[in-house]
């Protein structure tokens with residue numbers, strides 16, 4: 597079981613958008629160049645972030661993506677949910693009510709959740725809670741000064757070419 | 763992303779083996795009947811548990827599976843690792859060293875793990891640690907007295923038919 601590859605791409609792009617400040621929306625093609633990613637795949641992931649309310653998508657020739665809210669209010673739990681959904685990792689098909697136990701299935705269900713399922717889901721909650729403690733703001737602090745400067749120059753040049761600073 | 767279906771089956775079978783005590787190995791066909799499962803698929807999962815040292819497999823007509831160690835020393839973390847492997851949920855492809863940052867990739871790597879990857883892996887550790895606190899012994903306490911009795915009678919009859927109690 598592995599998380600979709602897009603989680604790494606999406607988290608990094610959110611950090612880039614935080615680092616660039618709120619001045620202009622950044623097009624997918626620019627974000628893709630920053631990390632040498634496929635623009636087509638990256639766009640799918642950015643659309644998913646947008647559908648989940650983490651990004652705002654501005655259409656048009658000077659359009660692109662920007663953060664929908666302060667980076668301190670976007671966490672890794674939001675990113676995982678946007679890219680992977682909110683289904684539980686563990687699925688319970690209630691086998692405890694099958695086979696030998698079929699006749700007593702109503703009684704067994706009434707006795708509460710299966711202990712196995714409950715323990716599996718409690719562990720998942722610990723995972724999601726840990727992800728929810730880390731914001732894009734926290735992560736952006738990990739970009740060193742020189743990388744931040746490279747990033748700003750690169751995106752600034754791109755935007756100038758696109759006529760955004762007129 | 764979802765865990766393999768076998769996790770539910772495997773955890774329940776380990777609980778059944780705990781409830782039955784250590785008297786006889788239980789064949790796959792009997793365990794499959796207990797929960798109305800496909801013997802072929804179940805056997806694949808039981809073999810995985812056996813390869814990971816959680817079960818002992820005894821060959822022959824009166825053979826089957828038994829717990830390899832006390833149920834208090836087998837946890838849900840062991841079950842997940844046996845069925846799903848120990849690869850991390852999150853994969854990092856080091857995109858921070860690509861694109862714009864390619865020239866500084868050695869320097870960036872030398873600065874330590876990416877904060878995004880580190881946070882993702884820390885959350886996984888919380889998940890695995892939570893799974894590791896729950897033993898098969900703890901879970902077996904969730905089988906009610908009547909179910910335990912049904913189980914013992916059913917498996918006892920099967921074994922008698924197979925001539926194990928002579």
Ligand code: FES
Pocket residue numbers: 687688689690691692693710711712713770774
């Ligand atoms: S019945 Fe699904 S985990 Fe127990």
Ligand code: FES
Pocket residue numbers: 604608853854855856857858859876877878879
């Ligand atoms: S480079 Fe892989 S998560 Fe940051």
